[in-house]
Amino acid sequence: xxxxxxxxxxxxxxxxxxxxxxxxxxxxxxxxxxxxxxxxxxxxxxxxxxxxxxxxxxxxxxxxxxxxxxxxxxxxxxxxxxxxxxxxxxxxxxxxx
Numbered sequence: 001x002x003x004x005x006x007x008x009x010x011x012x013x014x015x016x017x018x019x020x021x022x023x024x025x026x027x028x029x030x031x032x033x034x035x036x037x038x039x040x041x042x043x044x045x046x047x048x049x050x051x052x053x054x055x056x057x058x059x060x061x062x063x064x065x066x067x068x069x070x071x072x073x074x075x076x077x078x079x080x081x082x083x084x085x086x087x088x089x090x091x092x093x094x095x096x097x
Contacts, residue, residue, distance in 0.1 A: 002078075002085040012062040014082065015090065018073050022053040025067050029056045032065060 002014040019025035029050060036042040046059040054072050058065040066078060 001088040001090045002082050003088050004082065004085050007082070007085055011064050013064070013088070014078065014085075015063060015065040016068070016073070016078055017066070018068050018070050020070070025053045025056055025069070026050070028067050029058060032058060036060060 002016070003012070004014060005012045017028065019028050029047070033044060037044060042060050044058060045061055046057075048057040048059075049055045054069045055076070056067040058067070068076070
């Protein structure tokens with residue numbers, strides 16, 4: 001997870017993850033939606049790439065989640081593009097919830 005609060009006014013965090021197959025990326029996307037919407041009350045604002053499933057983007061306003069196939073993640077290299085952004089350990093964030 002990248003903390004972008006001091007770098008852009010469009011969103012606060014990027015969560016970047018990889019999946020090994022289209023089925024796995026769909027399952028990840030579906031589970032993220034289920035947890036954030038049903039259990040935490042967040043409303044997704046948009047979704048892109050679900051049909052192609054090589055890069056799924058879930059927009060929750062302040063948090064944007066990127067789910068990639070490995071080769072596309074390496075190609076777009078968002079972690080390097082936003083290299084100055086502080087890294088946040090997602091497991092620590094989830095532990096506080």
